[in-house]
Amino acid sequence: MNEIKIFSPATVANVSCGFDVLGFCLDSVGDEMVIRKTDKKGIHITKIEGFDLPYEPELNVAGVSALAMYEAIDVDFGFEIEIYKNIKPGSGIGSSAASAVGSVFGMNELLGKPFNKTQLTAFAIKGEALASKCEHADNLAPALFGGFTLVKSLTPLEILEIPSPNELYVTIIHPQIEIKTSEARAILPKEVPLQDAIAQWANLGSLVHALHTSDYNLIQNSLHDVIVEPYRSTLIPHYNEVKKAALKAGALGTGISGSGPSIFSLSKGLEAANSVKEAIEKVYSRTNILFDMHVSKINVEGVKIL
């Protein structure tokens, strides 16, 4: 096998109470990439469609993660990467993670899978760091492993696969506005009230338990974020209206996807997820902000060969 085409999925990081540790993977939204072995040594990005991104590997997220893996192997050939980008950079649903994951997943397949998924995450972190200026894995992990993941720690890298209940669907709205990651970060307090932290970890512990037991009521009761949402939601126009409409339409919970501006809602069943989509559409249609929407099952497989 000298060439493969892969699907690298969008992901939702943070997931309300799981700030900085939890994430899940989408099914219907993602990039496509072609990875090809070439006689010419090194990493070469040969095509980029969808968005205007740099071709220099060391300036491109997919290129940086590919280079990180390439440095760890000893081969007399190189790789070409074609990127068909569907996930808009800066949308808050793991655009850079999809790029970072896609190249290393594809290369690993062509090499005969010398690396496990945690090792692939470690390479991909280097690419993610180019985009977000810090090393984190909360989008990379669900993109690689699929389903829900908990990044227990970065050093050493420990990723846990949390079960994903069958009927869980997600509705995403991506308002076409820009939130600078630096601003989303700067708005967070350095210290938080101990009582709020306790409420947050009670909810995260409960959510992990609820995912293990497929307890949708408990998922609903756990999807609260008392730490980050009060700050970051102020950066997203009409956030509270969207959340109110989504919950009224039957969503189990609604929160900020990554650092925004996308907003995710989890629902039990496709029908509910579609009702939530309609309810949110109504809210945003009354504004003059352009937006995209997606409804997706949770993708338990993660990045895959097409």
Place this chain on the structure above:
Amino acid sequence: MNEIKIFSPATVANVSCGFDVLGFCLDSVGDEMVIRKTDKKGIHITKIEGFDLPYEPELNVAGVSALAMYEAIDVDFGFEIEIYKNIKPGSGIGSSAASAVGSVFGMNELLGKPFNKTQLTAFAIKGEALASKCEHADNLAPALFGGFTLVKSLTPLEILEIPSPNELYVTIIHPQIEIKTSEARAILPKEVPLQDAIAQWANLGSLVHALHTSDYNLIQNSLHDVIVEPYRSTLIPHYNEVKKAALKAGALGTGISGSGPSIFSLSKGLEAANSVKEAIEKVYSRTNILFDMHVSKINVEGVKIL
């Protein structure tokens, strides 16, 4: 049935990363109580052995929780309570919780179980509040439900039963010193660094996952407390030495039981738990502080009829 004898177990609250929400139940340490229906209406404490505690129901933890339940029922008889106290008050292994739970559990049995365990917890909270000056359920819940419990919230009262891996054993040392609950509380900061809070909830999420999957390595990697232990451990003489010795002897993790002074260590298997006991004994034998030690399986049943 007019009279029953019950065993009301000791419990460990907080469990390192689960501060204020997590707890588990002991098997080999606990109080015994006799609950008896009487023609005389009201709650009457007729015998207390082991420790010097008040007989007036409204001044006695078991009495206060019994009164809370008694007010919620309409019967033309009363209850007598005999308390055979084995758990020393103030030891940090749920002495007041055992008393508070025992009376309402026993009364509920004699009444034909009109109340579920969450409702019993709500009555017992009133008794616990007498002892600890605040309403909390992190010892009550494991005493009533057995195994590991997560108190997701107090209002409304939501208690989750987390699976307990079969081979999990606990070693407890109770140094015979007094730590005032007020002091243990005052020493905690009102605010904590966001990064520490994230580390704590990553560990708690991981611990819940590890308990569900019986992953002892992950239990070991999750039993860390970056928030409370650095403060409260300073109140317990030789805490760091005990912890170091326990971990060296094979404990999966060591932490403060409740607000101390007791220290718990979790181990895989009875043999390991006994080795941990020996190692800790060596440390404390070199001091002039009296101490008790217990080794126990996790008690998945909780309070029970003898």
